[in-house]
Amino acid sequence: MILWTNATFYSMEDCLLTYDKVLTNEGIIVALGNDTLKYSNYQTIDLKGSYVFPGFSESHLHLIGYGRKLFSNNLKLDINKESVLAKIKKFYKNEKLLIEGYVNIGITKDDLDLISSDNIIILRHNDYHSFTVNSKVLEMLNIKNSNGIILDDLVSSKITKVWESNDKVMLTKITDYAIKDLKKLGFTSVHTDDLSYFNSYDETIEILNLLSKTNNFRINTLIHHSVLDSFIKYYPNNKLLNPIQIKVFYDGTLSSKTALISENYKNSNNNGKRYITDKDFLNLLKKARSLSKGLAIHTIGDLAFSEVIKLLSLEKKASEMDRIVHGSLASDDLILELENIAIDIQPHFIKSDKEVIRKNINHQTNIYPFDKYNKKVIINTSSDAPVEDPNPLLNMYELNNISRFDMIKSYTINPYLTINKKGGLIKEGYYADFTCFDKDIMKIEKEELLNTKVLYTIIDEKM
Numbered sequence: 001m002i003l004w005t006n007a008t009f010y011s012m013e014d015c016l017l018t019y020d021k022v023l024t025n026e027g028i029i030v031a032l033g034n035d036t037l038k039y040s041n042y043q044t045i046d047l048k049g050s051y052v053f054p055g056f057s058e059s060h061l062h063l064i065g066y067g068r069k070l071f072s073n074n075l076k077l078d079i080n081k082e083s084v085l086a087k088i089k090k091f092y093k094n095e096k097l098l099i100e101g102y103v104n105i106g107i108t109k110d111d112l113d114l115i116s117s118d119n120i121i122i123l124r125h126n127d128y129h130s131f132t133v134n135s136k137v138l139e140m141l142n143i144k145n146s147n148g149i150i151l152d153d154l155v156s157s158k159i160t161k162v163w164e165s166n167d168k169v170m171l172t173k174i175t176d177y178a179i180k181d182l183k184k185l186g187f188t189s190v191h192t193d194d195l196s197y198f199n200s201y202d203e204t205i206e207i208l209n210l211l212s213k214t215n216n217f218r219i220n221t222l223i224h225h226s227v228l229d230s231f232i233k234y235y236p237n238n239k240l241l242n243p244i245q246i247k248v249f250y251d252g253t254l255s256s257k258t259a260l261i262s263e264n265y266k267n268s269n270n271n272g273k274r275y276i277t278d279k280d281f282l283n284l285l286k287k288a289r290s291l292s293k294g295l296a297i298h299t300i301g302d303l304a305f306s307e308v309i310k311l312l313s314l315e316k317k318a319s320e321m322d323r324i325v326h327g328s329l330a331s332d333d334l335i336l337e338l339e340n341i342a343i344d345i346q347p348h349f350i351k352s353d354k355e356v357i358r359k360n361i362n363h364q365t366n367i368y369p370f371d372k373y374n375k376k377v378i379i380n381t382s383s384d385a386p387v388e389d390p391n392p393l394l395n396m397y398e399l400n401n402i403s404r405f406d407m408i409k410s411y412t413i414n415p416y417l418t419i420n421k422k423g424g425l426i427k428e429g430y431y432a433d434f435t436c437f438d439k440d441i442m443k444i445e446k447e448e449l450l451n452t453k454v455l456y457t458i459i460d461e462k463m
Contacts, residue, residue: 001023001024001025001030001039001041001042001043002023002024002025002042002043002044002045002432002461003021003022003023003036003039003042003043003044003045004021004022004023004024004045004047004052004434004458005020005021005044005045005046005047006046006047006048006049007020007021007047007048007049007050007051007052007436008020008050008051008052008440009021009022009032009052009426009434010051010052010053010054010408010426010442011032011425011426011427012053012054012408012409012412012413012424012425012426013425013427014405015403015405015442019032019033019426020033021033021036022036022052022426022434023035023036023039023042024432024461026461027431027432027460027461028429028430028431028432029426029427029428029429029430029431029432030428031428032426032427032428045463047436047455047456048455050436050437050438050455050456051436051437051438051439051440051441051442052426052434052435052436052437053408053412053426053434053435053436053437053441054412054413054423054424054425054426054430054431054433054434054435055187055188055189055218055412055423055424055431055433055434055435055457055458055459056185056186056187056188056392056411056412056435057187057188057189057190057191057218057380057411057412057415057416057423057424058182058187058189058190058191058382058383058385058390058392058411059190059191059344059380059381059382059410059411059414059415059418060191060193060325060344060346060380060382060383060384061190061191061192061193061382061383061384061385061386061390062192062193062194062197062384062385062386063175063178063179063190063192063194063208063219064171064174064175064178064192064194064197064198064204064207065128065194065197065385065386066178066181066182066385066386066390067173067174067175067176067177067178067179068100068166068174068386069100069101069385069386070174070177070178070181071173071174071177072098072099072100073091073097073098073099073100074099074100074101075087075088075099075100075101075102075103075123076101077101077103077126078101078103079103079105081105081106081107084102084105084107085107085111085115088112088115088121088123089115092115092116092119092121094116094119095119096119096120097116097119097120097121097122098120098122098124098163099121099122099123099124100124100386101124101126102123102124102125102126102132103125103126104125104130104132104149104255107123107132108132108147108148108149109132109133109134109135109138109145109147109148110147110148112132112133112134112135112148113134113135115134116134116136117134117135117136118136119136120133120134120136120137120140120162121133121134121136121137122137122159122162122163124163125255126352126387127253127254127255127256127387128384128386128387129153129156129252129253129255129256129258130149130150130151130153130156130253130255130256131149131150131156131159131163132148132149132150133148133150133159134148135148137159137162140162141158141159141162143155143158151256151257151258152256152258153252153256153258153273153275160197164197164198164199166198166199167199168199168203168207171198171199171203171204171207172207172210172211175207175208175211176211176214176215179211179215179217180215182217182390183215183217183457183459184454184457185390185391185392185454186392186435186436186437186454186457187390187392187435187457188217188218188423188431188433188434188435188457188458188459189217189218189219189220189415189423189433189459190217190218190219190220191220191222191244191344191380191382191415191418191419192208192219192220192221192222193221193222193224193247193296194208194221195221195222195223195224195227195231196224196226196227197224201227201230201231202230202234205221205234205235205236206236208221208241209236209238209241212238212240212241213238213240216240216459216460216462217240217459218240218242218423218433218459219240219241219242220242220243220244220419221241221242221243221244222244222245222246222247222296223243223244223245223246223247223293224246224247224248225246225247225248225284228246228284228287231243232291240460242419242421244296244320244418244419245288245293245294245295245296245320245321245322245323245419246284246288246291246293246294246295246296247295247296247297247298247325248276248281248284248295248296248297248298249275249276249297249298250274250275250276250281250297250298250299250304250307250308251272251273251274251275251298251299251300251301251304252272252273252275252300253300254300254301254328254353254356254357254360254361255353255356255360257270257272257360258272258273259272259300259301259304259328259329260272260273260274260300260301260303260304260307261301261302261303261304261329261361261363261365262301262302262303262306262331262363262365263362263363264362265360265361265362266359266360266361266362271301271303272301272303272304274304274307278311281311282311282314282315285311285312285314285315286315288318289315289316289318292318292319292320293318293320294317294318294320294321294322294323295312295322295323296322296323296325296344297322297323297324297325298325298326299324299325299326299327300326300327300328300329301328301329302329302330302331302334302365302366305324305327305329305330305334306330306331306334308324309334309337309338309341312341317340319420320419320420321340321341321342321378321417321418321419321420322340322341322342323341323342323343323344323380323418324341324342324343324344325344326344326345326346326349326384327343327344327345327373328349328353328367328368329361329365329366329367329368330365330366330369330372330373331365331366332366335366335369335372335373335376336376338373338376338377339376339377340377341377341378342377342378342379342380342414342417342418343373343377343378343379343380344379344380344382345368345370345373345379345380345381345382345410346381346382346383346384346387346388346395347368347370347381347395347398347399348383348388348389348394348395348398349368349384349388350368350398350399351398352388353368370399370401370402371401371402374402374406374410378414378417378418379402379406379410379414380410380411380414380415380418381395381399381407381410381411383395392411393441393449393450393452394449394450395407396408396441396449397446397449397450400446404441404442404443405442408441408442412424412425413425431460432458432460432461433458433459433460434456434457434458435454435456435457435458436454436455436456436457436458437452437453437454437455438452438453438454438455439451439452439453
């Protein structure tokens with residue numbers, strides 16, 4: 001047993017309930033406050049006056065992709081064309097060149113060909129759904145395109161296969177790096193979508209299984225519908241690795257004008273795309289229910305959101321909750337209908353999509369109505385890393401219209417409610433996972449969040 005002392009422990013059952021000490025045993029909380037005095041024969045660990053919360057969960061990211069971002073050449077959203085081209089030239093070493101963090105500022109294949117037309121050059125756009133490539137890539141993949149700017153998701157999927165081409169050793173290395181970085185940010189668990197993007201399901205699940213153990217880190221894997229049969233055949237038995245909802249894409253993105261919205265995009269006869277038919281969606285939903293699983297549906301446009309909610313109502317709920325990934329736009333009428341669902345929100349998108357929305361969206365539907373969602377359903381705050389920075393304190397800083405208590409809930413109890421696991425509260429019977437800060441993030445002013453540090457990340461009783 002371990003007695004954790006000299007700290008303020010926020011239970012997260014309400015905003016006021018705190019304890020001065022917590023006793024844990026074999027990874028589970030067994031006593032709180034004065035109840036710990038009933039026990040003896042324990043190790044004591046001094047948390048040095050820190051402010052302790054249930055272990056934080058990042059509820060929607062791409063773990064391996066985040067690791068690759070940390071290792072990659074990155075333009076860091078530079079929007080000066082001359083500066084961007086200069087950086088690309090500097091990155092180029094007479095071999096295949098893959099670059100992240102590119103904002104679509106009009107660079108074309110002709111610009112990239114001046115750097116090299118003999119070796120592959122791929123710029124991944126910051127929406128992580130589109131690319132700009134040189135002629136070499138177009139020729140190699142037999143893509144008919146006049147300028148090398150690839151916004152169509154079906155064409156992008158061909159380039160993704162080239163982009164994701166890494167051997168197992170490298171994938172393991174970058175994933176390990178990502179986990180260590182996330183632990184420094186205070187995360188004790190993640191909900192991640194990785195299993196269909198790399199060399200194979202079997203190899204990817206083997207990497208995650210290994211690294212969850214060597215890093216003592218909780219990895220909850222979304223099951224992309226394309227690998228569902230592989231998942232049914234095999235999934236490792238590991239208390240730190242947990243299969244959660246089945247992932248499916250219903251529509252696209254705002255930047256590529258493929259998110260399905262209720263009116264046409266500005267200067268366009270297009271209102272987005274459906275990536276799955278009603279028939280296929282319902283077949284997948286029935287299969288998920290037969291496995292007692294929920295769906296995790298990439299849904300960005302308001303029309304997509306409305307259609308998804310209607311389709312979900314045609315089958316009984318599973319014991320595992322359905323979740324909407326993003327939910328960027330929604331009508332008031334739809335929000336009133338919402339119940340028994342989780343929404344994975346990304347506050348960073350408010351800033352990063354502001355210009356895209358101004359240029360592309362005509363109608364006056366609710367845009368990122370996170371405060372309205374919070375009154376109706378479970379919200380989980382996330383980053384969609386590598387798309388955005390996963391640092392939870394930055395997300396708290398960005399989102400002002402939700403109380404600090406509710407923001408912290410969206411990183412603690414809410415992700416665990418979404419997956420039916422006993423984490424996210426400092427309460428008897430719950431995981432001995434804690435995130436320890438040097439300041440009281442429940443009470444400090446907004447500006448102080450940016451100067452707050454994680455002192456300790458504790459997972460399964462291990463610091």
